[in-house]
Amino acid sequence: RSQRRKKNSLDGETKSQISFANKFFGCSKLSRKENSDFKTTAPPGNGFQRTVTSDTDKTLSSEMELGSRMEKNDQFLQMLGKKTANKHLDLNSCGLTTADVRKMVALLPFFPDLEELDISWNDFVGGNLPSITQQMQVTSKLKVLRLASCRLTTEDVRALGEAFEMIPELEELNLSWNSKVGGNLPLILQKFQKGSKIQVLELVDCALTSEDGAFLGQLLPKLQSLEVLDLSINRNIGGGLNNIAQGLQSISTLKILKLHSCGLSQKSVKILDAAFRYLGELRKLDLSCNKELGGGFEDTSALLVMLKHLEVLDLHQCSLTVDDIASLTQVIPLLSNLQELDLSFNKKMGSSSENLLSRLRFLPALKSLLINNCALESETFTALVEASIHLPALEIFSLSWNKCVGGNLKLLLETLKLSTSLHVLRLSSCSLVTEDVEFLASVIRMGHLAKLQKLDLSYNDGICDAGWAIFCQNLWFLKELTELDISLRPSHFRDCGHWFRYLLFAVTKLPEITEIGMKRWTLPVSQEEELGSFNKDPKRRSIHFDHGGFQ
Template sequence: MANFSNLEILDLSENDFTGSITPYIGVLSSLKAISLSYNRLNGTLNTPEFCALKKLEEIELARNGFEGMLPPCLNNLTSLSFLDISSNRFNGKLSSFPIASLTSLEYIDLSYNLFEGLFSLSLFANHSKLKVIQLFNDNKKLDIETESHSWDPLFQLKVLVLPNCNLNRLTGNFPKFLLNQHELEVVDISHSKLNGSFPIWLLENNTGLQRLNLRSNSFSGEFHLPSDDYMNLRWLDLSDNHFDGKLQEDIGKRIPKIKYLNLSQNQFEGNLPSSIGDMSNLWVLDLSFNNFYGEVPMELVANSTSCEILRLSNNNFCGEIFSKHFNLSLLSLELQNNNFTGTLPAVPLNVLLVLNISNNHMTGTIPQWIVNRSTSPGVAVDLSSNSFEGQIPCGQSLSDIINLSHNLFSGLLPSCLNLQYVRHLLLQGNKLTGSLPKAILNSSSLVTLDIRDNRFIGSIPDEIDGLPNLKVLSLSGNHFSGVISKQLCRLKRIGIMDLSNNSFSGTIPYCFNNITFGKLASSDFVYTNAVGFGIGGFSLPYKSVLDTTLEIQGSNVPSHTS
């Protein structure tokens, strides 16, 4: 490219280039825009050849491995309007970077680097063209100050993104310079330990605001939307704060275009207003970990047909949520730890990934679609800690996790239950009887088999070696008898085996000496899935996994056998 003296735009982004920027870059004297993003470049920018490109208007270097301090000679790029150096390893004190002189800037993204020290946003005071400031931070060494002294910016921002930036560390005050901003569309000041009340004036002054993220701060008091209809907000996250009180009765009418609403981990209370059903564009509604009570409005489950993730867990909701009005097709439905009553509908719920109704007061039998392949292709089904009864139905399940623990299920495990794709089967604390059906012992994908505290009888079938991926086997608290099968030694991946409180006799198989117990990852105990939802519900009865990973107490086996 040494002869490309008239080149104005150089775009080499999204390739696999390595190494540093060539010194021959200096011959591209007419260059106005350069994009090297999404490569594997490294080295520094502190070269006279790069700083000689005085006509540069756009620099895009995101997602590389550049390092070192930003060179002072960037001060010469007075025409620079777009600067994106995010996701690199630039370091040093950001305050030493000559931002104040780059008054042509419209867009600046300094996110995900290694900057440290104190940086004041007042350095942008004279940047009249500035529209976007983005500074995602994750190294916890950068402090952003907006209140160091009184300043009146010349710009009108559209985007301000400053999450996890130790914002106004000494005072925790909300940035006051935003009082004079009237064109904001995106504001993200999450994870910043800010305090005070909800900044309702931010919505009143910026009627075009579409995204507001104040997650993980220390805001408190009641949350109110402006009195005038607020039609443009699409994304609102106030989770993990200290808001309390009731929601406005007309909240759904104030923000009818909302797509993402997260109010979880606060102290909200009271009944949900029926107007929440007016949010017809809602994709995600997360109200978990609050103090809401009463019945869920019929308007929500009947009208919010765009909703894909509904989280109402860890509240005090009651009543029957699965009424004839339930009309939602969801990726995830999380209702655990409430006081819901009633039965599961006979018609299959259209829930694709997560169905969690655990720790409620649900009753009745479970319909066949819970374990049927064609109508329940869920990743996780958790009905534990309810009062479901009757027999577990037949079917072929696509679920990754089936948790039916702590219910009133009785009778035999059906031999027609096909668990070919199930990884974790949790049936603890029911009234199941009979022997282990061989159909379950052919489930090659099974990682956890927990049938503690039931009424199973018979011996451990030799077909137990048909579970080659089994890591956790818990048979305690049943009526198993006979000798302990040596076929257990063929479970090469086993990490925890609990045979306690049964009626086994004979000797412990000598081959147990060759099993390395205790080597389990945390994912084997707290199960998660693609949408970040923890099933839980499986707690091990050991003081230490490493101390007691083989339990055979309460059986008639010689105590001296090791």
């Protein structure tokens, strides 16, 4: 009887330990197996009680060791500011040391259901990845693996390539900002075969070579589930672009293609043209910062017409020519689903985009329009103003570095004051004058632009103190404002006028404000004291005046 009581007591303690494992790590399959093993029957006999007691002691010891180890692992995660999770382990930007990596490796067997592992932006992962990949057999359910900026070595990427065979469910892989990936892409992706479930492949700034591009072109037809491909900032990938474009023709599922800063040329546009005809599901296309691309759109007016579902088009800093703009004028109005358009830093637009900008009226879904530094002239600005009234969904509008806006802001605000969706308005370095901000203040006072969250008026040094005073007196009407920038140019310093106290008062009435840019404005002693008193108020400690040190 006493032995039965002892056995029942041990049963309870063991179940308690198993419950502990379930609570912290959700190891339900492991627990069921151990519980089943413990209850396995055996033929009765004198040795049975000794066997049960011995096995129970071993199991109890094992479970106590398991519980102790799990508690240490839990403490390890808490030390890094992370919580335990059964399916997700996020150690991004945790400053992991080599010792931490070892602890993490010991932790992995306790996550048999792990689906997402993110250890990006941890330098000491580099050189230690083989120890992690050796545990991949216990993380066979892994769907997301992020290793961005981990300083991976050649040995690391070789070990990673071998490990992919053990994680057949992988859907997302991010190896961005690891230069050793370049020249070794076949070693890494060699295990990807036809039927691969990979949906997201990010290889930003990996020093990819033209040979890597050729390999990728051959691999793409095997990745029939691919939806996102990001090859940005690989300036030598253009040598393999023919292969990549040919491979893309087999990926009808692709929704996002990013080739930002890839050294593309005029010829590249024509090469991609053949691929775009097969990418009917594409939602986002980024060809930005390819300065040699200019002139490539001249004979490909049908290039984008096939992309009926395109929502984002980024062509900023592409040196677009007059003929490019003429071709785009025919195409862009047909992209009725377009939500984001970035044409910034294309200076030929200033004299040739009147027709293009006027046709933006045919994009009713447009939410973001960026035309920074396009050297707009009065005629092109007027065309833009007239089109903006037909953009009811516009949330982000940037006209920074277009000098023609100065003295003409009233024209734009007459149309924007009808907008109920505008969240971001950027007018940096637009040569605004006092009358411009006075009219802006009147529009704000009348209750327009009520949804504005970010307002950038920086580098407009021609506004006098009276203009800033009127503006600040009406600023408090923008109840949803979170960021305001009125900084001066780097070479220009000015004393704050009496308007500064109006600004402080307005800020007390703005419940969401967190950031005020005021670089190179200087404060006299009396105003420094006012700001000091303001900052001491505990209710306002979340508000940051970014002044770079008042002079």
